[in-house]
Amino acid sequence: MFTRTDDRITATQAAVFLNNTVLGAGILTLPRSVSEAVKTPDSWLSVLLGGVIVMAVVTLMVKISQQFPGKTIFQYAGTIVGRVPGAFLCLLLIIYFLIIAGFEIRSLAEVTLFFLLEGTPIWAIILPFIWVGSYLVYGGINAIARVFQIIFPISIMILLICYGFSLRLFDINNLRPVLGSGILPVLSGLKSTVLVYTGCEVVMTLVAFMQQPRQAVKAMLVGIGIPIGLYLLTVVMVIGGVSIDSAITSTWPTIDLIRSFEIPGFLFERMEFPLMVIWLMQMFCNFCSFFFQASLGISQIFRLRVHTVIYLLVPVIFISTMVPKSVNELFSLGDMIGKAGIVLFLLIPLMLSVIWLIRTKGLKQHV
Amino acid sequence: MISLLSSVISHIPGWDVFFQAGIALLIPLAVSRIYKALYSLVGSGRAVESPGSSAKKRKGQSDAPVSPPPQARQGFSGNYAADLQSIKSAIGRNSDLHFKEFTITRLQKQAVLIYVDGMQNDRILNLQIMQFLMLEATADSFSPSGSAGQQLPFSQLSEASDLADFNKSVLYGYAGLLIEGLPQGLLIQPPEGDSRSLDEPVSEALLRGPRLGFSESLNENTSILRRQGRSDQLEMVTHRAGNRIQKDLVIAYMKDIVNPELLREVESRISKLDIDFLAESGYIEQLIEDNYLSPFQQVQNTERPDRVISALLEGRIAILLDGTPFALIVPVTFSMLLQSPEDYYERWLPGSLLRMLRFAASFLALMAPALYISFISFHPGLIPTELALSIIETRQGVPFPSIIEVLILEVSIEILREAGIRLPKPVGQAMGIVGGLIIGDAAVNAGIVSPFLVIVVAVTAISSFSIPMYSAGITLRILRFVGMGFAALLGMFGTILFFLMICSHLTKLKSFGVPYLTPVSPFRARDWKDLFFRAPLALMKRRPAMMKTQDSKRKS
Numbered sequence: 001m002f003t004r005t006d007d008r009i010t011a012t013q014a015a016v017f018l019n020n021t022v023l024g025a026g027i028l029t030l031p032r033s034v035s036e037a038v039k040t041p042d043s044w045l046s047v048l049l050g051g052v053i054v055m056a057v058v059t060l061m062v063k064i065s066q067q068f069p070g071k072t073i074f075q076y077a078g079t080i081v082g083r084v085p086g087a088f089l090c091l092l093l094i095i096y097f098l099i100i101a102g103f104e105i106r107s108l109a110e111v112t113l114f115f116l117l118e119g120t121p122i123w124a125i126i127l128p129f130i131w132v133g134s135y136l137v138y139g140g141i142n143a144i145a146r147v148f149q150i151i152f153p154i155s156i157m158i159l160l161i162c163y164g165f166s167l168r169l170f171d172i173n174n175l176r177p178v179l180g181s182g183i184l185p186v187l188s189g190l191k192s193t194v195l196v197y198t199g200c201e202v203v204m205t206l207v208a209f210m211q212q213p214r215q216a217v218k219a220m221l222v223g224i225g226i227p228i229g230l231y232l233l234t235v236v237m238v239i240g241g242v243s244i245d246s247a248i249t250s251t252w253p254t255i256d257l258i259r260s261f262e263i264p265g266f267l268f269e270r271m272e273f274p275l276m277v278i279w280l281m282q283m284f285c286n287f288c289s290f291f292f293q294a295s296l297g298i299s300q301i302f303r304l305r306v307h308t309v310i311y312l313l314v315p316v317i318f319i320s321t322m323v324p325k326s327v328n329e330l331f332s333l334g335d336m337i338g339k340a341g342i343v344l345f346l347l348i349p350l351m352l353s354v355i356w357l358i359r360t361k362g363l364k365q366h367v
Numbered sequence: 368m369i370s371l372l373s374s375v376i377s378h379i380p381g382w383d384v385f386f387q388a389g390i391a392l393l394i395p396l397a398v399s400r401i402y403k404a405l406y407s408l409v410g411s412g413r414a415v416e417s418p419g420s421s422a423k424k425r426k427g428q429s430d431a432p433v434s435p436p437p438q439a440r441q442g443f444s445g446n447y448a449a450d451l452q453s454i455k456s457a458i459g460r461n462s463d464l465h466f467k468e469f470t471i472t473r474l475q476k477q478a479v480l481i482y483v484d485g486m487q488n489d490r491i492l493n494l495q496i497m498q499f500l501m502l503e504a505t506a507d508s509f510s511p512s513g514s515a516g517q518q519l520p521f522s523q524l525s526e527a528s529d530l531a532d533f534n535k536s537v538l539y540g541y542a543g544l545l546i547e548g549l550p551q552g553l554l555i556q557p558p559e560g561d562s563r564s565l566d567e568p569v570s571e572a573l574l575r576g577p578r579l580g581f582s583e584s585l586n587e588n589t590s591i592l593r594r595q596g597r598s599d600q601l602e603m604v605t606h607r608a609g610n611r612i613q614k615d616l617v618i619a620y621m622k623d624i625v626n627p628e629l630l631r632e633v634e635s636r637i638s639k640l641d642i643d644f645l646a647e648s649g650y651i652e653q654l655i656e657d658n659y660l661s662p663f664q665q666v667q668n669t670e671r672p673d674r675v676i677s678a679l680l681e682g683r684i685a686i687l688l689d690g691t692p693f694a695l696i697v698p699v700t701f702s703m704l705l706q707s708p709e710d711y712y713e714r715w716l717p718g719s720l721l722r723m724l725r726f727a728a729s730f731l732a733l734m735a736p737a738l739y740i741s742f743i744s745f746h747p748g749l750i751p752t753e754l755a756l757s758i759i760e761t762r763q764g765v766p767f768p769s770i771i772e773v774l775i776l777e778v779s780i781e782i783l784r785e786a787g788i789r790l791p792k793p794v795g796q797a798m799g800i801v802g803g804l805i806i807g808d809a810a811v812n813a814g815i816v817s818p819f820l821v822i823v824v825a826v827t828a829i830s831s832f833s834i835p836m837y838s839a840g841i842t843l844r845i846l847r848f849v850g851m852g853f854a855a856l857l858g859m860f861g862t863i864l865f866f867l868m869i870c871s872h873l874t875k876l877k878s879f880g881v882p883y884l885t886p887v888s889p890f891r892a893r894d895w896k897d898l899f900f901r902a903p904l905a906l907m908k909r910r911p912a913m914m915k916t917q918d919s920k921r922k923s
Binding site for chain 1: 378380388390391392394395396745746749750751752858859860861863864866867870871872875882884889890
């Protein structure tokens with residue numbers, strides 16, 4: 001009881017874990033990427049619609065994971081489709097996680113270079129960040145979930161305060177007309193909203209770590225619901241605040257929004273500083289989550305000690321961070337990750353569930 | 368296909384990136400190697416790990432001088448003259464030891480009373496014990512069955528069948544009695560050394576609350592705990608620790624509240640103590656804590672009996688050591704270090720306010736200089752423009768970068784504080800005035816530091832004093848310098864990394880199995896009523912959930 005050694009997390013921790021995995025880079029980039037695709041003020045509808053789809057996806061992932069209690073995707077994929085194809089699918093997932101981890105750090109480094117530390121060599125920002133992250137990941141899922149639990153309330157609170165202050169710029173006319181060009185632009189925006197929800201694949205490992213897997217559906221839906229709500233709020237506030245045109249042209253529209261007003265008589269005249277702080281912490285959570293998933297996957301597939309894998313992944317993540325040559329390449333990498341996310345969804349939870357259903361219900365096999 | 372290949376090739380990063388990746392791998396490897404080496408180096412000499420290894424160790428030590436001389440291992444022979452001779456040869460050279468030989472008149476038997484100067488009240492010794500033994504004792508008092516002690520009219524009497532034990536106890540202050548024909552020694556009358564009067568604890572002063580602190584005597588301390596109130600569940604178990612000089616220590620707990628697993632863990636760690644002498648309870652703290660490389664303390668120390676008793680009622684365990692007024696309380700969490708007993712004695716609103724102030728103060732004590740450095744050196748644009756301008760204006764004449772500037776002032780404040788503790792009180796106050804006011808002002812006038820920094824450093828110093836546990840304040844002082852280093856290298860980004868690193872460390876840290884950051888993380892909603900807030904007493908119906916007590920209800 002006192003000296004607990006098992007790696008189990010509560011339902012609350014699992015929900016916070018999922019939230020902190022998904023909520024991240026999108027806070028600053030989502031308004032631009034989705035507006036670029038939609039080009040009408042209806043981008044918030046895309047976010048909402050994407051959120052509903054992602055919730056369905058998450059439910060499916062939880063359901064399939066619940067069939068294999070205590071096992072992660074890396075363990076049960078092999079039982080469903082056979083060892084080698086399963087390992088192949090899991091490797092795809094791991095590479096995907098590693099690329100996202102690199103993407104997250106790179107966007108963090110770009111934002112830091114742009115706003116906080118001009119002229120600093122990029123490795124000086126990335127290296128300490130990876131090191132601190134690996135120190136956390138070394139502690140296992142319990143340590144990670146606890147740190148997330150500390151950061152979660154801070155970031156939600158400050159984010160809401162920032163948006164609350166930006167209400168003074170909010171103009172409902174910027175969001176009108178609703179569905180002025182029909183439903184088609186909304187659907188074309190779905191592609192870019194999927195990117196911000198990438199990372200919800202961690203559900204397939206999280207369920208295995210839950211103390212009460214029965215509560216998984218509820219916990220995971222709450223966990224994905226919070227970022228959906230916050231992203232929706234972000235898009236509504238940014239487009240309502242700075243209008244769709246400037247949201248498309250600016251690189252980091254959310255920061256532009258927060259920078260564009262001053263609060264006289266307050267300790268900080270602009271809310272940009274607290275926003276940067278919580279965004280950095282949120283990115284840290286994102287990165288640690290993907291780092292953890294990737295190291296867990298490799299250690300489970302190849303039966304290696306997870307601590308060895310963590311060390312070995314540090315340089316891999318560093319290289320994957322340094323691959324994009326410019327901010328624009330970084331963004332196109334982001335688009336590619338979004339597309340890869342869709343493919344992976346088709347491959348892993350959907351295909352696995354179908355095969356599993358066929359094998360258990362159709363062929364009456366015992367899996 | 369070829370275009371895809373070429374784009375892949377064009378994206379393979381240069382050699383410098385691979386070189387940096389190598390560094391990225393090597394540094395954590397090296398750090399963890401050093402950490403592990405350090406951990407096992409310190410850990411190997413800390414406690415006896417398992418029964419097997421302890422047996423081995425004892426075997427290795429058996430010919431070392433640590434074990435008592437072999438001739439002392441024997442029991443009493445029953446031959447009075449021989450026994451007395453062996454006692455004399457073992458400890459007789461001590462000049463403060465007295466042998467008073469006499470004859471028990473009614474029995475016509477030889478006896479000797481052995482005692483040490485200053486440990487016994489001579490009047491009682493002479494009048495009562497001697498009078499009884501010499502004149503009144505009869506054959507019934509020393510029945511040959513061996514249960515001699517029961518017939519003697521002394522409340523505190525024990526038998527020692529081992530000569531070495533007998534010698535040790537006599538030198539510790541017991542009055543020893545050896546009687547012709549009895550095959551054991553009797554230990555009458557425990558030592559009554561002088562102790563100081565009970566005072567208000569210096570290190571934990573309160574405005575409201577009992578003006579009572581522990582003293583150096585273990586018996587007195589346990590009796591103070593008993594005097595807190597009537598209960599048949601307050602249990603105190605004595606253990607002995609120390610290889611060369613043994614000392615008593617008492618583990619105190621509430622029998623029907625404490626978690627039995629926690630108790631077993633504490634007892635097993637206490638029994639593994641392997642050191643020749645425990646000079647202060649700090650020795651125990653360092654030998655039983657979970658992680659000795661962490662800057663955070665995992666055992667709480669206190670001089671206040673009221674603090675101890677309320678900790679016991681929360682299901683925690685206290686360890687009292689003879690010879691020190693500092694009792695240890697385990698387990699402890701970070702938030703407990705910021706709580707003061709006064710929070711509960713005052714009404715709940717002021718209590719809550721003071722507690723939140725303390726949390727804010729500890730944040731300032733940790734972060735203020737780091738924030739100053741990152742704002743001034745890296746991001747003056749993030750603070751209000753007028754403030755930034757005025758600070759920069761005052762810093763015009765300062766020739767150093769802000770990290771040096773902060774270090775100069777911080778280090779001198781730390782020196783002042785250290786000097787103030789060593790000096791007698793009146794001089795210490797004078798030092799504080801000279802240091803704080805005059806040097807600060809002179810440093811500003813001399814253009815070494817900026818006036819704004821003086822404010823920052825002063826606020827930081829005062830904040831770290833507002834933490835009720837002195838040792839927790841030291842931790843924050845150490846970490847403050849680390850934070851300044853991070854801020855000087857990477858500005859705000861470094862400060863955030865520093866914060867995240869502390870969070871990562873704290874979430875991994877445990878004190879006797881209780882995660883150090885409970886109830887914040889892992890989240891225990893029930894315990895939040897006693898975290899930043901101090902809820903009204905009527906609402907505190909249950910004991911802290913994190914202690915997993917047997918009986919969780921405070922109220923009937």
